[in-house]
Each structure stands twice: as C-alpha cells, then as structure tokens.
Amino acid sequence: MGDGLVEAVIELVLIGTGRVAVRVVSLGRWRGAAFDGNEERIFSAAGALSFRKEGRRIITSTGLLFAGVLAYLILFAVLVAAA
Numbered sequence: 001m002g003d004g005l006v007e008a009v010i011e012l013v014l015i016g017t018g019r020v021a022v023r024v025v026s027l028g029r030w031r032g033a034a035f036d037g038n039e040e041r042i043f044s045a046a047g048a049l050s051f052r053k054e055g056r057r058i059i060t061s062t063g064l065l066f067a068g069v070l071a072y073l074i075l076f077a078v079l080v081a082a083a
Contacts, residue, residue, distance in 0.1 A: 015061055018068030022059050030057040032064045 049063035
C-alpha cells in the first residue's frame with residue numbers, strides 16, 4: 001500500500017471515531033458533516049470546526065478529526081492510568 005492510501009485510511013478511522021464520540025458526548029444533539037456532502041463548504045467559514053444549520057450543531061470533518069484524535073488520547077491516558 002502506498003503512503004497516501006495509509007494516510008487516507010487513518011484519517012477515515014479518526015473521522016469515524018470522532019463522529020461516534022461527538023454523537024455520544026452530545027447525546028445525539030450534534031452530528032458530523034456527511035462524507036459525501038458539501039454542506040460544510042456551503043454553510044461554514046473556511047477552517048471552521050463546527051457550524052449551526054437549522055438550529056442543530058454540525059461538526060465539520062476537521063472538527064471530527066480533532067475529536068477522533070482526542071478520543072484516542074483519552075483512551076490512551078485511561079489505559080496508562082489503569083496499568
């Protein structure tokens with residue numbers, strides 16, 4: 001596998017983890033932007049982590065990436081503390 005493919009898979013895993021983490025932490029009130037949609041390009045400012053649409057908070061793919069990294073860092077910290 002090429003380096004670009006590995007990076008793409010890692011990014012998708014982190015975004016997917018971020019999507020689940022956001023939904024769990026917000027108790028379903030927030031959601032992640034669709035993978036194939038263009039709503040984040042239309043409704044959010046460049047570089048935004050989230051935006052509001054029809055009264056609901058939507059986390060952009062960049063925000064989901066950060067949430068995924070944070071979820072794995074918290075998991076790592078819990079595992080290290082438990083050891």
